[in-house]
Amino acid sequence: MKKIFYIFLKDFSSELRTRYALNALVMFIIVAVSIILFSIGSEKAPENIFAGMFWVVVFFSAMSGLSRTFVSEEERGTTLILSLIAHPTSILLGKFLFNLVLIFFINTVIAVLYYTVFSDFVIRNFEMFVYAFILGNIGIAGSSTIIAAIISKANAKGTLYPVLSFPILLPLILMLIEITKFSVEGISLNEATAEFLVLISYDIIMITASIMVFEIIWRD
Amino acid sequence: MIKISLEVQNLKKLFSRRLIFKELDFSLNQSQSLIIAGKNGSGKSTLIKIIAGVLSHSGGNIRYIKEGKEIDKEKIFNFIGLVSPYLILYDEFTAKENLELFARIRGLKIETDLIDNLLNEIGLYDRRNDLLRTFSSGMKQRMKYASSILHNPLVLLIDEPTSNLDLLGKEFVQNLIQRYRKEKIVIVATNDREDYSFGDSVINLDDYK
Numbered sequence A: 001m002k003k004i005f006y007i008f009l010k011d012f013s014s015e016l017r018t019r020y021a022l023n024a025l026v027m028f029i030i031v032a033v034s035i036i037l038f039s040i041g042s043e044k045a046p047e048n049i050f051a052g053m054f055w056v057v058v059f060f061s062a063m064s065g066l067s068r069t070f071v072s073e074e075e076r077g078t079t080l081i082l083s084l085i086a087h088p089t090s091i092l093l094g095k096f097l098f099n100l101v102l103i104f105f106i107n108t109v110i111a112v113l114y115y116t117v118f119s120d121f122v123i124r125n126f127e128m129f130v131y132a133f134i135l136g137n138i139g140i141a142g143s144s145t146i147i148a149a150i151i152s153k154a155n156a157k158g159t160l161y162p163v164l165s166f167p168i169l170l171p172l173i174l175m176l177i178e179i180t181k182f183s184v185e186g187i188s189l190n191e192a193t194a195e196f197l198v199l200i201s202y203d204i205i206m207i208t209a210s211i212m213v214f215e216i217i218w219r220d
Numbered sequence B: 001m002i003k004i005s006l007e008v009q010n011l012k013k014l015f016s017r018r019l020i021f022k023e024l025d026f027s028l029n030q031s032q033s034l035i036i037a038g039k040n041g042s043g044k045s046t047l048i049k050i051i052a053g054v055l056s057h058s059g060g061n062i063r064y065i066k067e068g069k070e071i072d073k074e075k076i077f078n079f080i081g082l083v084s085p086y087l088i089l090y091d092e093f094t095a096k097e098n099l100e101l102f103a104r105i106r107g108l109k110i111e112t113d114l115i116d117n118l119l120n121e122i123g124l125y126d127r128r129n130d131l132l133r134t135f136s137s138g139m140k141q142r143m144k145y146a147s148s149i150l151h152n153p154l155v156l157l158i159d160e161p162t163s164n165l166d167l168l169g170k171e172f173v174q175n176l177i178q179r180y181r182k183e184k185i186v187i188v189a190t191n192d193r194e195d196y197s198f199g200d201s202v203i204n205l206d207d208y209k
Ligand SMILES: Nc1ncnc2c1ncn2[C@@H]1O[C@H](COP(=O)(O)OP(=O)(O)OP(=O)(O)O)[C@@H](O)[C@H]1O
Pocket: B015, B016, B020, B038, B039, B040, B041, B042, B043, B044, B045, B046, B047, B191
């Protein structure tokens, strides 16, 4: 357990020093939200649109930022030292933890920005939104981590990421958009049980499948 | 002394369809050392990586046995120290931070002066707080030695032992290998005949094509 935390800590302090992912992400968020803002202008957009666009921004920032974890090790040639000091599962979980913190951070920034910029984006069932937010972030971090591991071993790193992440993340994003709409409409938690069960199963399946697959990808 | 042995049977490696080596057999116990020789591109580094457990092989068997029990593939990294040209440490951390990081991730109990002593031994104590990015290639090579012996491994694998090192560095390597070969497995891949004295026996990969 401690080892996982130290791998996370390594990535965290490395990110603070190199700003490999963070700078690009913050720029991306600002640009994306501004574009939405300008394109809506003074018109009145339907509430539901905001739920969809919120997760679109999250999806694309996850794609641009979270793939860095394994790719940066592979590009700098430090994959070897990492595999010499830690068990594959610790590596995967350490990287997952890092991505989780990163996605929570950027997602909170997006949410706050969204809330202040779009006065029409009103969440009536806040509790439901928070649950979706948490489960969604776990799912995004989990799938992004294993996709990053797969593409770090491939030759066409840049193009492969969106191609792979689209089908893997699509069901998750659709479900999140659905639940966010519910929370905007103010529907009660009980009525969204089915959607939440899907979210929870997605997270569990993603993480267990990642652990099983990772050892095979890691040693080539 | 901890009993450890390495058994390599009928080992074969292909890269796509290119044969690198085949029918490789040897076994080593603690206090035995081996030189891997062969011309450029003969597969010395490839073999070192396979022995280190970071690269898969295409046929045959490779096993580590510690105190009569086979070591699980996933746990081999705990017992191995590797020095090689393609080993790259973390540029954005200082010398000391790199070693502390490795010790923590390995789950070693860090005695306060273990890392300082190690830095002293490789002659980089004065530069311990400098980023690795600012190190020369010889200094980086010394850091690789520190990272490879930090956890006191049972098997020491060294690819091109003295590359980039000055006289003092070479002396350090000689002493280190003399110390390790007494009670551990030491494997050295080299093109340099001078390095042959590091091993009890020599395998030439040109003979396994
Ligand atoms: N990842 C790889 N994919 C395909 N071929 C590879 C790969 N790595 C090495 N090879 C090939 O394997 C052969 C052996 O390479 P290796 O680096 O093991 O040689 P070496 O004996 O260490 O050479 P040197 O003396 O130059 O260090 C070479 O022909 C090389 O082209």
